[in-house]
Amino acid sequence: MRRLTAAMEDYLKAIYKLQQQAGSATTQALARLLKVKPASATNMLKKLARLKLVRYSAYRGVQLTPAGEKMALEIIRHHRLLELYLRQALKVPLHKVHEEAERLEHALSEELEDLIAAALGNPTYDPHGDPIPTKDGHISQTRHPHLAEVPQGRRFLIVRVSDSNPELLRYLEELGLVPQAVVTVLNREPFGGPIWVKVNDRTHALGQEAAHHVFVRPVEEVTQRGARRKTRSGRR
Amino acid sequence: MRRLTAAMEDYLKAIYKLQQQAGSATTQALARLLKVKPASATNMLKKLARLKLVRYSAYRGVQLTPAGEKMALEIIRHHRLLELYLRQALKVPLHKVHEEAERLEHALSEELEDLIAAALGNPTYDPHGDPIPTKDGHISQTRHPHLAEVPQGRRFLIVRVSDSNPELLRYLEELGLVPQAVVTVLNREPFGGPIWVKVNDRTHALGQEAAHHVFVRPVEEVTQRGARRKTRSGRR
DNA sequence: TGACAAATTTAGCGGCGGCTAAATTTATTC
DNA sequence: GAATAAATTTAGCCGCCGCTAAATTTGTCA
Secondary structure (H helix, E strand, O other), rough: OOOOOOHHHHHHHHHHHHHHHOOOHHHHHHHHHHHOOHHHHHHHHHHHOOOOOOOOOOOOEEEEEEHHHHHHHHHHHHHHHHHHHHHHHHHOHHHHHHHHHHHHHHHHHHHHHHHHHHHHOOOOOOOOEOOOOOOOOOOOHHHHHHHHHHHOOOOEEEEEEEOOOOHHHHHHHHHOOOOOOEEEEEEOOOOOOOEEEEEEOOEEEEHHHHHHHHHEEEEEOOOOOHHOOOOOOOOO | OOOOOOOHHHHHHHHHHHHHHHHOEEEEHEEEHHOOOHHHHHHHHHHHOOEEEEEEOOOOOOOOHHHHHHHHOOOOOHHHHHHHHHHHHHHHOHHHHHHHHHHHHEEEEEHHHHHHHHOOOOOOOOOOOOOOOOOOOOOOOOOOOEEHHOOOOOOOEEEEOOOOOOHHHHHHHHHHOOOOOEEEEOOOOOOOEEEEEEOOOOEEEEEEHHHHHHEEEOOOOOOOHHOOOOOOOOOO
16 A cells, blocks of 8 residues: 555545535535645546546546545544544643644554554544544544534533543533433533533533533434434534 | 755754764765765755755855754754654654654644653653753753663763663662663673673673663773773764 | 866756646536 | 536646756866
């Protein structure tokens, strides 16, 4: 498996994301995401097609081949492992974690990847709640949003509480914010203000940081015949 | 201070090393060190000269300007901090630490550098015994060899014992291999075999790993009038 | 001093990955 | 179905950083 350039890796990752969100990737969407001009994207797509990493037919959008998808998942694994590692081991602030990982991911060897994964205990989710692909290219299809990015007025089931900080973990536990609990987002103050939540009939004002560590899934509201709602998430 | 390309950073680092060893850097030596052709080196030197990072006069070799030296030291700081971090925090095998750092150093931000330095307790030497420049561009001029790379039959003063592994540290202490002790290298078995050393009239067979953590300085032999010997080290 | 070898530089090319401007295809609308 | 708008591709350029081949400079030795 040939070594790809950093630019190629960026394109594969971007195509993967667009495919997830919209089924396929257009030249324009790709260009916007990567902050290049459409002409540049076309250029690269032809290169990736020659390498059999994407299926590309002119004017018609692009899709990853199985080989391309495998590569994309490897890169995403690098990225998300790095994010988590930077956050946990080096206490990089959450908002900077992404851009740091963005540069480091291309320089990460397989060995170092393994060591980092092991140091983290082979985690399956990154600090943003996104699933980390396994080494052999499998990825959980669910992306869990955290309490800070979820619409207010709805009920959510807590599926995961990020375990980076034991103190925070204990704090959240005291409030009753534990996996399987049902939480209602009452209100959200703007500009990084607290998030009002209700758990077990108690109301709490949660800070931004705390909210970022609580990952949830919407509780299925019982509609006619209990039909499941389709959801779509976007971003990352 | 403009951001340099990875190639430029590699050149600055190489020029610095050659200057240390030989006072100045020739096109050929540079090309050999960087594994490029001399013509390519000439090309880059002209670019660096335009940026006022080196003083370059054709056919006459090259020298870092103060600005160039500052940049070089920054890069070397990145490199050596990474080496130490990879070794201590992630247990990357010593022989792989260099090439990993070589790729990561160009992607390291200032913030991450600071966090890594702090996590390591602002260390001053890397795992090879090379000094780590400070953030403001000062560097200790002494490079201490370790016991595994030192000629046999001589006496050495232990100046530093690397503190990465507490177990190892205790072991070495038991043997009497502590800073300020004088050690004689009796014999060295080939092919990664043990190194026989004498400390306090006791003889020990030291493994490769242990030997790599003991950094020494030759004991000044008393020659006529106690004149100091000049030494030169090479490598890294 | 002059001739030659070695080191260095110059000239020109190639792949990468951006860009702009112009041409082309696709989609939409009357 | 023709006209037009929007998306996409093509053509050609540029900077980076390698390369080779040819020209030039430097240093040495008779």
